[in-house]
Amino acid sequence: MMTNSYDLPGFFHVVSARRSPAFASAHNSVIARCAQVKPLLAARYFLVTFLVVMLHAAVAPGGVSAWAAPPTVENGGNSAEASQPPNAEPAVVFAGRIAGDNTSTRLFFDFDREIKFSKFFMEKPDRLVIDGPQMLFRFAEPELIEPRGLVSFLRYGAITAQKSRIVVSLAGPAKLNRFEIVEIGEPKKFRLVIDLVPTNPAAFTRAIAEQRALIGTSGEVATKGDRVRVGEKRKGRFTVIVDPGHGGIDGGAKGGDGTREKDLTLAVGRRIAEKVAAAGPFDVKMTREEDVFLSLGERVAFARRSQADLVISVHADSLRQKWVRGATVYTLSKRASDELAHELAESENMSDLIAGLDNPQEEDVVQDILADLTARETNVFSRSFSRILVGRLGKEVNLIKNPQRSAAFVVLKAPEIPSVLVELGYLSNKEDEKLMVKPEWQESVAEQAAAAVVAFFKPRMD
């Protein structure tokens, strides 16, 4: 799947062509348009900067104030001394470059202040992960960080509210010849210089084992469930979890008009949560209420810790089949109901990989779970809710053909909680995108979802 990225120049924001083909072409055409104004260097600079800022608006929480000014260091070199006090403005990454070939690749990233990084390698797929404090990525010339040499793919963004991450996907096993911060320019700015050279697979695996002994498994991300104290379950009330898909470094799909899945799922998720809470004896919780990354495991753990009675995960993905449109409700199954469902689950389950976490063995996990008796019983309830929800949604919105589908979605694997994943529509489809951003449309979807929740719990009420 990573190989999809090779034939897409400048395509480093999203994980694969399958994940977001619409965005790839939009992005490339943006680059093409920028190239036409090449003689007007200043105009081009500002246009590119503006577009990059727009594309990355939400992966840089709290960054609005930093957008206004071009990337200069205020107060002479003073900011250099302070590493990063708590609640500081995010560091601005204003330039970057990837150069070299398969025998040696150099990357650098330029910052407006000195910051500390931690780094580690991961395998299957091979990656170098660089963690730092909150960073605002606005590369002046994004074409300079197009993957090349040992770098097959680059992704960057927020991983928690305080932490940003750069994930460098590798074309093969590699090691660091240099990882160093140097001062550049006047006034003083800072450059992280990274030199990668190839290494053999055995040495790479050995290096990862050594690193693990030193720093643990990597990718520790704040666990949402840990921060939340879950109260006693109240009698006669039901706990419903609304799970807006993606967030932070994982933007999800991107529509032709620029709609980001992670924003859409949050907007609609909020409406659903509100309507459900008002519709009956429901305690509604959201897995995320802001633009942060949450691993799939954390989402499931949060639902389990909350002793949830129902999980509704909200998405609006992209499909290769651009003509496909309409809402779809997915439940968990070992074997996908159809090829489309299979591809979608595969792409959805990549979320953790995008953020530089270990690749869970999804298929095994799902298989084990469905062997469990509780899980099988739960699955009956999931499908029952899916049926009710499809019935309600069908009154108001356009449904896909065969709207009840199933596949091995990791986020649906809590064995004791009925769970569904709703694709509101598909951002790869123009009409769907236009519709999904409309507040009235979102509101009626939320109303129908709430009505479905009421109908689902009705037999267990009073």
Ligand SMILES: [Zn+2]
């Ligand atoms: Zn999604």
